[in-house]
Amino acid sequence: MMIEARGLVRTFKTKRGPVQAVQGVDLEVADGEIVGFLGPNGAGKTTTMRMLATLIQPTAGTATVAGCDLAKDPVGVRRRIGYVPQSGSTLPEAIAGDEVVDHARLYGVPKAKAIAEGQRLFEELDLPGLWRRQCKTLSGGQRRRLDIVMGLIHDPKLIFLDEPTTGLDPQARANLWEHIRGLRDRGATIFLTTHYLDEADALCDRILVIDHGKIVASGTPENLKQQVSGDAVRLTIADTAQAPAVMKIVRELEGAVEVGTEDDVVGFRIPRGGSVLPTLLRSIDAQGIELHGVEVHRPTLDDVFLTMTGRSLRDEDANPTEEKKEAAA
Amino acid sequence: MNVLRETWIVFHRQMRLSLRNPMWSILMLSQPLMYLFLFGPLLKPITAQISQGATTNAYQVFIPGLIVQLGMFGAMFVGFGLIAEYRAGVIEADRVTPASRIALMAGRVLRDVVVLVVQSILLLLAALPLGLRAPWAGVLLSLVIVALLGATFASLSYSVALITKSEDALAPLLNGIAMPLLLLSGILLPMQIGPTWLQRLSDISPLKHVVNGVRALFRGDISSSSSLWGLFWVVLLTVIGLAVGARTFRKESA
Numbered sequence: 359m360m361i362e363a364r365g366l367v368r369t370f371k372t373k374r375g376p377v378q379a380v381q382g383v384d385l386e387v388a389d390g391e392i393v394g395f396l397g398p399n400g401a402g403k404t405t406t407m408r409m410l411a412t413l414i415q416p417t418a419g420t421a422t423v424a425g426c427d428l429a430k431d432p433v434g435v436r437r438r439i440g441y442v443p444q445s446g447s448t449l450p451e452a453i454a455g456d457e458v459v460d461h462a463r464l465y466g467v468p469k470a471k472a473i474a475e476g477q478r479l480f481e482e483l484d485l486p487g488l489w490r491r492q493c494k495t496l497s498g499g500q501r502r503r504l505d506i507v508m509g510l511i512h513d514p515k516l517i518f519l520d521e522p523t524t525g526l527d528p529q530a531r532a533n534l535w536e537h538i539r540g541l542r543d544r545g546a547t548i549f550l551t552t553h554y555l556d557e558a559d560a561l562c563d564r565i566l567v568i569d570h571g572k573i574v575a576s577g578t579p580e581n582l583k584q585q586v587s588g589d590a591v592r593l594t595i596a597d598t599a600q601a602p603a604v605m606k607i608v609r610e611l612e613g614a615v616e617v618g619t620e621d622d623v624v625g626f627r628i629p630r631g632g633s634v635l636p637t638l639l640r641s642i643d644a645q646g647i648e649l650h651g652v653e654v655h656r657p658t659l660d661d662v663f664l665t666m667t668g669r670s671l672r673d674e675d676a677n678p679t680e681e682k683k684e685a686a687a
Numbered sequence: 688m689n690v691l692r693e694t695w696i697v698f699h700r701q702m703r704l705s706l707r708n709p710m711w712s713i714l715m716l717s718q719p720l721m722y723l724f725l726f727g728p729l730l731k732p733i734t735a736q737i738s739q740g741a742t743t744n745a746y747q748v749f750i751p752g753l754i755v756q757l758g759m760f761g762a763m764f765v766g767f768g769l770i771a772e773y774r775a776g777v778i779e780a781d782r783v784t785p786a787s788r789i790a791l792m793a794g795r796v797l798r799d800v801v802v803l804v805v806q807s808i809l810l811l812l813a814a815l816p817l818g819l820r821a822p823w824a825g826v827l828l829s830l831v832i833v834a835l836l837g838a839t840f841a842s843l844s845y846s847v848a849l850i851t852k853s854e855d856a857l858a859p860l861l862n863g864i865a866m867p868l869l870l871l872s873g874i875l876l877p878m879q880i881g882p883t884w885l886q887r888l889s890d891i892s893p894l895k896h897v898v899n900g901v902r903a904l905f906r907g908d909i910s911s912s913s914s915l916w917g918l919f920w921v922v923l924l925t926v927i928g929l930a931v932g933a934r935t936f937r938k939e940s941a
Contacts, residue, residue, distance in 0.1 A: 411783055412783070413779065413782060413783060433785045436783060436784060436785040437785045439783075441780075441783040443776050443779050443780065443783075445774070445775070445776035445779065446775055446776040447775075447776045447777060447779065447780035448775065448776070448777065448780075449704065449771070449772060449775050449777050450775060451704065451707065451708065452700075452704060456700070456703065460696060460697075460699070460700045461780060461784065463696045464693060464696055464697075464781065464784040464785075464786040465784055465785060465786075466785070505776075508780060
């Protein structure tokens with residue numbers, strides 16, 4: 359097990375009294391997994407990650423990270439993990455290669471090896487010819503990749519990525535996703551936070567949904583979506599008068615919910631919609647009803663979040679002062 | 688030892704950054720140079736009076752104040768650089784490495800001390816053609832004092848910067864401390880020429896004793912009580928400053 363945390367709690371003192379940013383988080387991450395921490399701003403994602411990366415101490419709870427006890431051996435944890443913070447990790451005025459080499463040397467990597475490894479990572483992460491450039495002259499996507507080089511320079515077995523693609527344009531995001539998948543292929547375990555559904559969906563083997571400092575759901579993107587609301591199926595009927603007959607057939611399907619009709623469309627939700635479709639279409643055909651179209655939509659993680667918490671992930675209605683605390687800590 | 692190696696790595700990085708942009712260090716030196724050329728000559732006719740007969744060389748009175756001022760003010764504002772590093776995420780990136788927290792501070796303080804000592808030497812050289820004469824041993828000991836003073840104020844400045852994490856809080860705070868320290872330490876003119884109440888008030892400022900000590904060293908009174916008290920105070924200040932700095936850097940949320 360790469361990460362094993364039990365009952366992590368973090369309380370911040372504010373002028374209005376203590377705020378529990380993280381309220382008893384248990385989590386496990388296996389070797390070689392990409393696990394995503396999904397939640398709105400202020401949900402406690404970054405705070406939890408900062409605790410696991412030894413940057414802040416838990417108010418309560420225990421954790422083993424990369425084989426070392428978080429409380430007893432934080433230096434051991436630091437040696438084995440790479441952490442790519444949201445805020446960047448290089449000075450704008452500094453030379454990119456110098457920052458990478460100095461960072462590596464703080465891990466005890468000899469200078470010559472740091473240069474060789476750093477330049478290799480520059481090639482691998484698509485930063486050719488930028489070794490001697492000032493960090494501030496790099497584009498947003500390049501600086502994020504430079505941050506990742508900083509986090510990888512000592513060859514950690516566990517990598518924390520805090521909101522890796524925030525602020526990047528779509529092309530740079532897709533490009534970074536490729537690189538993150540590439541890291542896993544090298545055998546690293548990756549733990550990332552995101553408030554983008556598509557990111558969690560595209561990258562993660564497993565997702566932990568966090569809201570108000572608590573984990574509210576966990577599983578693979580597929581089974582999270584299944585477990586929640588099922589697929590949305592829409593049947594377009596040739597003759598609207600036959601809608602009641604179609605609805606009757608649909609209601610007889612096991613697990614069909616939210617059955618409804620609008621104009622010439624009958625819609626409902628059902629787990630594994632693709633697999634019930636053949637039976638359904640045969641029954642409809644047997645009654646001589648003609649269909650113009652069939653659509654099956656897989657549920658999104660937004661549906662998951664909505665079902666779990668009763669609100670949309672896009673609302674981002676979490677307390678903004680809490681997020682500030684999180685950033686300032 | 689690992690701490691020393693890590694301190695060296697941090698120092699080396701900071702020194703490289705300072706040398707890449709030497710304008711800042713040069714600008715910092717322009718203020719004491721202006722004092723030297725535009726204010727120093729005013730003291731010449733009254734040197735015997737303000738030093739109470741101890742010397743007739745105006746620069747033996749004035750230069751000690753200027754290098755103490757440089758050590759103090761030059762180091763006092765280094766916290767701004769740390770806030771810039773904090774905003775860029777560098778402090779966080781440093782803290783996630785296994786490097787000793789003490790080394791992260793010590794390397795930065797060491798850079799500040801080196802810059803200050805070099806600036807002080809340049810200031811002394813500039814004062815030579817104007818007529819500064821002082822014994823070698825006294826000047827060398829004075830540079831040690833400037834270095835210790837710089838280490839003290841740099842550590843304190845970094846601590847305040849790490850705690851406040853805001854230029855807006857740091858600037859008024861530092862100015863609020865700097866002004867009374869400057870006026871009560873006899874940096875521009877020795878406090879001995881002031882009225883008794885002002886002298887008593889200035890006794891509170893450890894820096895006044897440090898300035899007096901450096902003045903005694905520049906006159907060659909190395910074993911005088913003034914210079915010993917000056918050394919005592921600067922060592923005490925350094926111990927306090929470094930302890931506060933080390934504690935702040937170790938603290939989890941720093």
